[in-house]
Amino acid sequence: MSGKTNKNMKIALVGYGKMGKIIDEIATKRGHEIVARLKETPTAENLNNPDVVIEFSLPEVAYENIKACLENKIPVICGTTGWLEKKPEIEKLAVDNGIAFLYGSNFSLGVNLFFALNEKLADLMKNVDEYSCQLEEIHHVHKKDAPSGTAISIAEGIFKHNPKFDAWKLEETQDNQLGIFAIREDEVPGTHSVFYRSEVDEIEIKHTAFNRNGFALGAVVAAEWIKDKKGNFAMKDVLGL
DSSP states (O other), X not given: OOXXXXXXXXXXXXXXXXXXXXXXXXXXXXXXXXXEEESSOOOXXXXXXXXXXXXXXXXXXXXXXXXXXXXXXXXXXXOOOSOGGGHHXXXXXXXXXXXXXXXOSOOOHHHHHHHXXXXXXXHHHTTOTTOEXXXXXXXXXXXXXXXXXXXXXXXXXXXXXXXXXXXXXXXXXXXXXEEEEEEEOTTOOOEEEEEEEOSSOEXXXXXXXXXXXXXXXXXXXXXXXXXXXXXXXXHHHXXXX
């Protein structure tokens, strides 16, 4: 996450819960001005003419929030999960409006490195029939969607390299459906594991977040990176992965 950044940007925060407040603090420390802190639907007036919007809200309102920002020609960094059935519509809207949209199921540098590691391991394991694969994610009890967007991204990374799977399901792996155990526990920021098990051993890769600061920093770095770009992007573009 090093390199040249766009300082002194005007950022609007859409969704102002725990993540929004941490993003506020980190963005301010990095020299940016927060021009709006919205819990309501964004409009041309209440957005207050930002350079970029960072959207961390709720699954049921994310689509309308992002749509409103893109229609107002404002680039959007979105970290809300649980609404992705409408993501193709948003990506088309971004292209049609000549503006940038970046979705991340997880903005942490460590998680995005984990995504790359997961794909490499999936490629190594694709022809080893002795092992079954299972995913597990653990989050705080306040998380609205299950499985997590990060877990879905991990599953999609496996699908790219392993033809045995083409869909995911909650609970145990069965046939072509990759299983995801979604556990809700206290105030856990986020833990994701991939298991390959045989009758004699197990291979596991795991990422554990200690707090939300890594997610917030990644979102701000993405906002700095996206300035003056057009089209649809992901964190792998920001990090050059």
